[in-house]
Amino acid sequence: PDHRGRGLARAAVELAAELAAGSGLRRLRARTVPDNTASQALLTGAGFAVEGRGAGTAPSGEEVELLTLVRELPHPMDLPVDTDRLRLRLHREQDREALLAIYSRPDVARHLLEEPWTPEDSRRRIEERLARTGLHTGEGALALVIEHEGRVLGDVALWLTDRAHLVAEIGWVLDPAAGGQGLATEAVRAVLDLALRESGLHRVAARMDARNTASARLAERVGMRREAHLREDWWSKGEWTSTLEFGMLASDR
Numbered sequence: 543p544d545h546r547g548r549g550l551a552r553a554a555v556e557l558a559a560e561l562a563a564g565s566g567l568r569r570l571r572a573r574t575v576p577d578n579t580a581s582q583a584l585l586t587g588a589g590f591a592v593e594g595r596g597a598g599t600a601p602s603g604e605e606v607e608l609l610t611l612v613r614e615l616p617h618p619m620d621l622p623v624d625t626d627r628l629r630l631r632l633h634r635e636q637d638r639e640a641l642l643a644i645y646s647r648p649d650v651a652r653h654l655l656e657e658p659w660t661p662e663d664s665r666r667r668i669e670e671r672l673a674r675t676g677l678h679t680g681e682g683a684l685a686l687v688i689e690h691e692g693r694v695l696g697d698v699a700l701w702l703t704d705r706a707h708l709v710a711e712i713g714w715v716l717d718p719a720a721g722g723q724g725l726a727t728e729a730v731r732a733v734l735d736l737a738l739r740e741s742g743l744h745r746v747a748a749r750m751d752a753r754n755t756a757s758a759r760l761a762e763r764v765g766m767r768r769e770a771h772l773r774e775d776w777w778s779k780g781e782w783t784s785t786l787e788f789g790m791l792a793s794d795r
Contacts, residue, residue: 555588556680563615563678568742570615573598573608585611589682589705614708616677616741619684625732628725629689630698633671637687638664640694644717653751654715655778677702677710677741688716688729695720698733700746708743713750714757721756731764738792745791752784761788765795 562570572590574581586592590611598608622631642664644650651658659667674685683701687694696716703711712733716726737743748766750757762768766788774782 551584552588553680555584559588559613559615560679564618566617568615568617570613572611572613574611575600575606576609582609582611589613589702591706613706614742614744616702616708616743618676618678619736619741621676621686623686623732623736625728627690628729628732630686630729630732631689632675633668633685633687633697635668635672637694638668641668641687641697644696644715647718649718650715653754653757657779671697671699674699674701677737677743686729686733688714688725690720690725695725696729698729700733700737703747709745709747710737710743711747711749712737713748714760727760727763730760734764734766734790735795738790738795743792745789747790748788750786750788751778752786754786758786758788764790766790767794 559570572585590613593610593612595607595609598606600606622629642659645659648658671685674681674683676684682705685697685699688696698714700710700712703709714726714730734746737746748761769789770787772785775785776783
């Protein structure tokens with residue numbers, strides 16, 4: 543109790559989950575009494591979902607009602623990933639200049655939620671990406687550089703949106719100068735394969751500005767299904783924008 547309020551319990555749970563996933567376990571189960579709201583808040587904040595209630599035995603030997611919560615665990619991914627023409631690898635600090643050159647372009651930022659990068663933005667964004675090393679980690683996110691013949695062409699991101707049930711979202715950016723060669727398609731297809739086969743995710747979604755027809759076509763090429771067109775659902779950069787959502791299930795592969 544003397545150390546509450548500092549996030550240490552949450553950090554411990556996340557570390558335990560990372561160790562369990564790295565050991566090949568696929569599910570964590572926790573039990574607590576229903577009136578222990580602090581434990582419930584900790585567990586749900588760490589991606590556990592309530593599975594049900596049932597009878598159990600307290601340490602005192604007394605029969606009590608227990609609440610069971612579960613969290614599915616993704617498998618660690620084997621990185622880097624090499625395709626026919628690309629290497630998909632974790633970010634490095636020295637990638638900053640190459641990514642700044644891409645993300646600072648107004649035509650790249652046009653359909654993103656963020657403005658074109660400044661040098662200061664690039665430092666912050668690369669620092670964030672450096673921490674995103676796997677879905678099985680506390681970050682619950684993976685950021686991979688797209689590299690072709692030693693040149694950084696963009697990146698692909700994958701992050702959990704429902705930890706308890708292994709649901710994630712994917713996003714990508716490619717240097718327009720490298721467009722028209724199928725490189726983005728090759729990269730996204732490889733990451734989806736990682737996510738839905740190797741890591742064991744149930745579902746991956748892609749959401750994009752409805753005006754971003756190039757990304758919509760890419761999503762269709764890799765086999766994602768268009769599931770929704772949300773009209774003017776998002777206020778971005780001083781205007782209402784519409785959103786397309788695509789999805790792919792593990793059973794679609």
